Amino acid sequence: MSSTFTTSAARNIFYGGAVFSFLLLLALTFRTEQVLPQRDQRAQLDNPQVVAGKRIWENNNCIGCHTLLGEGAYFAPELGNVYKRRGPDFIKAWIKGQPTGAPGRRQMPQFNLTEQELDDMVAFLKYASEINTAKWPPNIEG
Amino acid sequence: MKYKSQAVAKPYFIAAMGLFVAQILFGLIMGLQYVIGDFLFPHIPFNVARMVHTNALIVWLLMGFMGSAYYLVPEEAETELHSPKLALILFWIFLVAAALTVIGYLAVPYATLAKITGNDLLPTMGREFLEQPTITKIGIVIVALGFLYNLSMTFLKGRKTAIASVLMLGLWGLAIFFLFSFYNPHNLVKDKFYWWWVVHLWVEGVWELILGAILAFVLIKVTGVDREVIEKWLYVIITLALVSGMVGTGHHYFWIGAPEFWQWWGSIFSALEPVPFFAMTLFAFNMVNRRRREHPNRAATLWALGTGVMAFLGAGVWGFLHTLAPVNFYTHGSQITAAHGHMAFYGAYVMVVLTMISYAMPLMRGRAANSNKAQVVEMWAFWLMTVSMVFITLFLTAAGILQVWLQRVSDTPLSFMATQDQISLFYWMREAAGLVFLIGVVTYLVSFFIKGEERAA
Numbered sequence: 001m002s003s004t005f006t007t008s009a010a011r012n013i014f015y016g017g018a019v020f021s022f023l024l025l026l027a028l029t030f031r032t033e034q035v036l037p038q039r040d041q042r043a044q045l046d047n048p049q050v051v052a053g054k055r056i057w058e059n060n061n062c063i064g065c066h067t068l069l070g071e072g073a074y075f076a077p078e079l080g081n082v083y084k085r086r087g088p089d090f091i092k093a094w095i096k097g098q099p100t101g102a103p104g105r106r107q108m109p110q111f112n113l114t115e116q117e118l119d120d121m122v123a124f125l126k127y128a129s130e131i132n133t134a135k136w137p138p139n140i141e142g
Numbered sequence: 143m144k145y146k147s148q149a150v151a152k153p154y155f156i157a158a159m160g161l162f163v164a165q166i167l168f169g170l171i172m173g174l175q176y177v178i179g180d181f182l183f184p185h186i187p188f189n190v191a192r193m194v195h196t197n198a199l200i201v202w203l204l205m206g207f208m209g210s211a212y213y214l215v216p217e218e219a220e221t222e223l224h225s226p227k228l229a230l231i232l233f234w235i236f237l238v239a240a241a242l243t244v245i246g247y248l249a250v251p252y253a254t255l256a257k258i259t260g261n262d263l264l265p266t267m268g269r270e271f272l273e274q275p276t277i278t279k280i281g282i283v284i285v286a287l288g289f290l291y292n293l294s295m296t297f298l299k300g301r302k303t304a305i306a307s308v309l310m311l312g313l314w315g316l317a318i319f320f321l322f323s324f325y326n327p328h329n330l331v332k333d334k335f336y337w338w339w340v341v342h343l344w345v346e347g348v349w350e351l352i353l354g355a356i357l358a359f360v361l362i363k364v365t366g367v368d369r370e371v372i373e374k375w376l377y378v379i380i381t382l383a384l385v386s387g388m389v390g391t392g393h394h395y396f397w398i399g400a401p402e403f404w405q406w407w408g409s410i411f412s413a414l415e416p417v418p419f420f421a422m423t424l425f426a427f428n429m430v431n432r433r434r435r436e437h438p439n440r441a442a443t444l445w446a447l448g449t450g451v452m453a454f455l456g457a458g459v460w461g462f463l464h465t466l467a468p469v470n471f472y473t474h475g476s477q478i479t480a481a482h483g484h485m486a487f488y489g490a491y492v493m494v495v496l497t498m499i500s501y502a503m504p505l506m507r508g509r510a511a512n513s514n515k516a517q518v519v520e521m522w523a524f525w526l527m528t529v530s531m532v533f534i535t536l537f538l539t540a541a542g543i544l545q546v547w548l549q550r551v552s553d554t555p556l557s558f559m560a561t562q563d564q565i566s567l568f569y570w571m572r573e574a575a576g577l578v579f580l581i582g583v584v585t586y587l588v589s590f591f592i593k594g595e596e597r598a599a
Contacts, residue, residue, distance in 0.1 A: 058268025064189025
């Protein structure tokens with residue numbers, strides 16, 4: 001690089017660029033926080049079952065095999081829309097029936113959830129399925 | 143090695159390599175579970191293997207960064223490390239905490255681990271890559287603070303070079319953004335939104351400062367090119383990295399409930415993310431071509447060049463493949479993501495840590511470079527790992543394209559599991575490439591024990 005472009009000029013461009021970019025990220029984040037109430041179904045968080053369901057989701061590391069809104073592991077089906085794909089009764093029966101023990105097939109552990117916990121889980125998945133995800137996933141299969 | 147205290151880097155590097163082996167072994171277990179679903183079930187369910195695989199990677203890279211910083215900062219600052227003792231104490235705390243956490247993952251169900259570590263007091267567990275119990279996270283913060291204190295004191299009392307400044311900035315950023323791992327709101331959209339402030343702002347933000355600084359340091363050493371030139375390149379590269387990467391966070395905000403303006407901001411800025419990686423490749427090759435000395439450590443030079451190329455391919459090209467919103471609509475959360483993740487982490491962060499280890503380890507063992515014989519074996523390891531990673535990425539990409547087609551594009555979409563059955567051939571091939579990678583890792587470790595004629599430091 002030419003000698004007219006000095007190291008201190010490069011350094012100043014770096015600090016200026018970094019600060020500007022971070023401020024831009026903050027501004028977009030601020031705007032996001034303003035828009036979110038119309039999209040994130042926050043009213044459903046008043047339901048203690050949804051909150052409890054999220055904790056059950058986390059405490060059993062569901063994200064270690066499944067995706068939720070496309071994020072997580074890619075070993076097992078997307079669950080952001082599973083409430084719409086399968087419905088509440090199927091979800092509960094499925095969790096209760098694990099593992100299938102079918103030879104050579106991927107296995108889901110038995111988590112020994114109570115009836116109450118299963119209902120909480122369903123409430124959480126229902127909430128997740130109603131978040132406005134800009135029409136993702138492309139179809140019901142997730 | 144110019145300063146005695148730089149030697150504290152050694153245990154960090156050794157532990158990093160141990161965890162690297164664990165990471166690969168658990169990766170192979172997962173790879174096999176993709177095709178033989180009940181392999182090791184119920185002893186090691188997939189989610190447990192995955193936690194060990196990803197967490198071991200994160201911890202060994204952090205160990206590698208810390209070791210690199212303990213080696214680099216005293217040399218750049220031209221002074222002994224503030225407290226070598228503190229560095230060693232923190233090493234053992236970090237290693238024991240990491241080991242206990244892994245034992246926890248493997249020994250008890252995750253829900254039990256959450257319970258006995260008091261997750262309900264401050265729930266932070268059960269989120270991808272941040273699965274560590276809250277007390278482990280607090281331990282990480284304590285180790286990071288001690289580490290930053292130690293290095294900042296060293297930095298402040300010595301010569302303040304651009305390389306050391308950029309490294310310190312990156313390390314402070316790493317610690318600060320990790321604090322977002324303690325923010326876990328009930329609101330799923332906000333949870334996901336700020337989760338990326340750890341994950342994305344690490345790997346496509348502050349970690350790039352660390353990467354750039356380590357690469358610049360090694361290039362100065364092995365090429366003898368003027369510091370002035372290298373530091374200018376460094377600033378240009380990290381400017382491009384942060385300007386594209388910060389707002390580029392938006393490429394994660396397309397489909398998680400965030401406002402749709404992110405589809406524009408995220409697509410445009412993240413489309414620029416390959417640019418700093420391309421600059422890094424140019425940088426590495428340019429400096430090596432303009433070298434003013436023939437450094438006896440040719441293996442370190444190879445790793446440095448490899449970092450540039452593979453980071454550009456993995457993070458740059460494979461990132462760009464699926465970063466535009468209309469494309470990502472179909473590829474989000476598919477094997478395409480996995481393909482990108484593997485090559486990006488290997489090309490950028492694994493390789494830069496191995497570059498530093500390759501350069502610094504011989505010096506810490508009292509020689510300028512390893513014997514020619516040892517270097518040849520190390521370079522074999524380089525090619526085995528790098529080529530097999532290219533194939534892992536290609537097979538996962540093929541699997542991903544088929545998956546997207548069968549499950550998301552086709553007029554008669556298959557279910558997730560039916561699709562997985564269709565693409566199992568590619569998972570088998572990925573597993574075979576993974577075995578070659580393991581052979582590469584073993585070869586790499588063997589290279590440390592090969593004797594032969596060495597040149598004194």
